Amino acid sequence: MDINEIIKEENLVYRKSAVLNDKVFNFCPGCGHGVVQKLIAEVVEEMNIESEVIGVGSVGCSVLVYEFMELDVVSAAHGRAAAVATGIKRVMPDKYVFSLQGDGDLAAIGTSESIHACNRGENITMIFINNGIYGMTGGQMAPTSLHGMKTATSPYGRNEAMGHPIRMSDVVAQLEGTYYVTRQAVHTPAMVRKAKKALRQAFENQKLNKGLSFVEFVTNCNSGWKLSPIKANQWLDQHMLPFYPLGDIKTEGVIVTKDK
Amino acid sequence: MAKIRGAIVVDTERCKGCELCMYNCPTQTIGMEHKVNSKGYHYAYMENPEACIGCTNCAVVCPDGVITVYKKKFEQ
Amino acid sequence: MAELRLMKGNEAIAEAAIRAGADGYFGYPITPQSEVLEYFMAENATERTGMVVLQAESEVASIYMVYGAASTGKKIMTSSSSPGISLMQEGLSYLAGAELPCLVLNVVRGGPGLGDIQPSQGDYFQSVKGGGHGDYKLIVLAPSSVQEMSDFVPLAFDLAFKYRNPALILADGAIGQMMEKVDLFEPIPRKTEITEPWAVKGKQPGEPKRTITSLDLDPYGMEKHNEHLQAKYRAMEENDVRYEAIQCDDAEYIFVAYGVSARICQKAVQLAREKGIKAGLLRPITLFPFPKKQLAELADRVKGFLAVELSAGQMVEDVRLAVNGKVKVEHFGRMGGIVHSPFEVVAALESKIINV
Structure with a gap:
């Protein structure tokens, strides 16, 4: 059978969202960041809200988000995305506002801004990429690095003197201002499909005006973890997910x- | 009896050769090309095109959005 | 409607922001400027005009809420005092780099560190030389009365939008806390439509997306951006220098002072003239852009300058640069929250300039 019988527009079942342009992501091969940005684009496109979305980028591997997405985006300083998103949403309450932050941005330098945005119940969607390491600066320890995890700044493994991994989703779920808190992953097709539903929910919630929606993505950082993409995803299953279990934490x- | 057939088109220049599509393909359709693109990456291709069922797993898990998937039902 | 009222400087600036059609205020309490946020809340600013007023969790959060809100092309403001303004320096650098207009008020207190809560002008360098990282300038306005605390709000917004640059009102604990009569201007309605082409509002069909950022990883691009910023600052120096010259026409000696120090020098001019000394006062209203040309012109015909500041001598450096060695330039200042008396100022003129 001629393959060209199949490759026809009427038979199309999956194509990259038009909210993403054709620039090549700056991420390493196999990185979960790309999947998350793809999902944001798909959700925005499916909700048909491109003209109503304002994104907030942060400092970390996703710093260039505005390069790849055909959306209006404000680029925040390291750690301040939640405050920037607050400022936008407060003066433009009818827009959909999301922040895209890594574990250094959201759980270390920006803990204060993140927690207080959650506590005020800002009507925004906070997207949190947790890969347990600082990717962009070259694989240093993150607040979410697991016990014993080897990084550039914990070369013999994270020990107790270096603190403990922080489960940000569980922390913010305790705050009255959060309406929806969920932890997802994107390294298998089934997980991606589930995560997309969660992300869609987190965007839909902005219509309700009932508080902040927080979506954590536990992802790989195969360069930082010094593993191949496939091995990194296996390591993620074996080590990250037992400590950061997936599922809705607050609905x-x-x-x-x-x-139990 | 109807048979489902799929096909993928890979944007070979944007593929980074991470192999996640190949790993997640349920029908072993995908292989990695021996040739490399201009960035030096081995890119994904349909090694066994007959096997593709158009399930979109490869495209869904692809971090770079380089795979487009088509699916057609054929009457036999 | 326009209206005459007796108000504190901090209250006047908040009332002026409401009347100027400000769309948002984000701030954190700190003495001696806490009345600003208190006034917005007590006056139900949100009910009066629909403006957003939010108490942030810190000055760092405040300035980044300003950054986000200013990205939408609206009139956004924050206020603080010295230690809080120090915390905002990173954000101000980002605002200047991303070319966002906004209004920041600094009611300066004594420093360094926690210092005290009395009037000071020790933040001059931080205000006019950039303050945060990188090559940038703020538009800096220095009110010397409660009236100017009010009048400078619409002016600062106009300049901020004209140049797409943050504007700073540099007051001090005295101007913030003192009560004077204020002729409040007619309220300006809030803008209903944002026309700024750069402002984010969601990507509209057929229009290019908008990005607010200060990042450019291409060094040639970054240099070009810096050259563009510098051209803006030169345009400010060309077109928007503001100052007040008091009895300078026949003066032989010039006090240079801003803010509360300028008020004291006004009295000092009078006292000096009673003693037969022909003194005048040059009061910079914009500290950046600084009235360099005016000082240089005066330097051709006067015998000396005394910069009078509540600091160890900061503005005096800019006076010296402008005068460029033509005549003597000295500094007289008090620190730590002590305000000089006009008699001290005249004595300093005599001992440091005239009788040397």
Whole structure:
């Protein structure tokens, strides 16, 4: 059978979202950042809200988000994305505002801004990429690095004197201002499909004006972890997910209690 | 009986050769080309085009959005 | 409507912001400027005009809320005092780099460090030389009365939007706390439509997307951006220098002073003239752009300058650069929150300039 019988516009089932342009992502091969930006683009396109979205980029691997997305984007200083998003949303309450932040940005230098935006219940979508390491600066320890994890600044493994990995989603779920808190992953097709639903929910929630929606993505950093993309994803399953379990943590303003 | 057939088109210049598509393909359709693109990456291609069912797993998991997927139902 | 009222400087600036059609205020309490946020809240500013007023968790958060809100092309403001303004320096550098207009008020207190809560002018360098990292300038206005605390708000917004640059109102604890009568201007309605082509509002069909950033990883691009910023600062120096010359026409000696120091020097001019000394006062209203040309012209016909500041001598350096060695330039200052008396100022003129 001629393959060209299949490759026809009417048979199309998946194509990169038009909200992404054709520039090549600056991410390393296999990086979860790319999948997350793809999902943001898909959700925005499917909701048909391109003209109503203002994104907030941060400092870290996703700093160039405005290069790849055909959206209006404001680029924040390191750690300040939640404050910048607050400023935008407060004066433009009818727009959809999201921040895209890594673990250094959201859970270290910007902890104060992140927690207070959550606590005020800013009606925004905070997207948090947790790969347990500082990717852009070359693989240094993050607040989310696991116990024993080897990084450029913990070459013999993270020990207790270096502090403990922080579960930001669980922290912000405790705050009254958060309406939806979920932890997702994007390294298998099934997880990506599930994560997209969660992200869509987090954007839809902005219509309700009931508080902040927080979506954590536990992703790989294969360069930082010094593993191939496939091995990094296996390591993620074996080490990251037991400490950062996936699923909804808070829905409709109520913490999800898991029956054992 | 109807048969589902799929096909993928890879944007070879934007592919970084991470192999996640190949790893996540349920029908072993995808292989990595021995040739490299201008950046030096081995890029994904349909090694067994007959096997593709158009499930989109490869495209969904691709971090760079380089895979376009088509699917068609054929009556046999 | 226009209206005459007795107000504190900090209250006047808040009332002026409401009347100037400000769209948002984000701030954090610190003495001696806490009345600004208190006034917005007590006056129900949001009900009066629909403007946003939000108490942030820190000055760092305040300035980045300003950055975000200013990205939408609206009139946005924050205020603080010295230690808080220090925390905002990173944000001000980003605002200047991303070319966002906004209004920042600094009601300066004594420093360094926690210092005290009395009037000071020790933040001059920080205000006019950049303050944060990189090559940039703020438009700096120095009010010397409660009236000017009000009048400079619409002026600062106009200049900020004209140049797409943050504007700073550099007051001090005295101007912020003192009460005077203020002739409040007629309210200006808030803008209903944003016409700034650079402002983010969501990518509109058929229009290019808008990006607000100060990043350019290409060094040639970054140099070009810097040259563009420098050209803007030169245009400010060309077109928007503001100053007040008091009895300078026949003067032999010139006090150079701004803010509360200028008020004291006005009295000092009078006292000096009673003693037969022909003194005048050059009061810079814009500290950046600085009235360099005016000082240089005066230097051709006077015998000396005394820069009078509540600092160890900061503005005096800019006076010296402008005068360029033509005549003597000295500094007289008090520090730590002590305000000089007009008698001290005249004595300093005599001992440092005239009788040397």
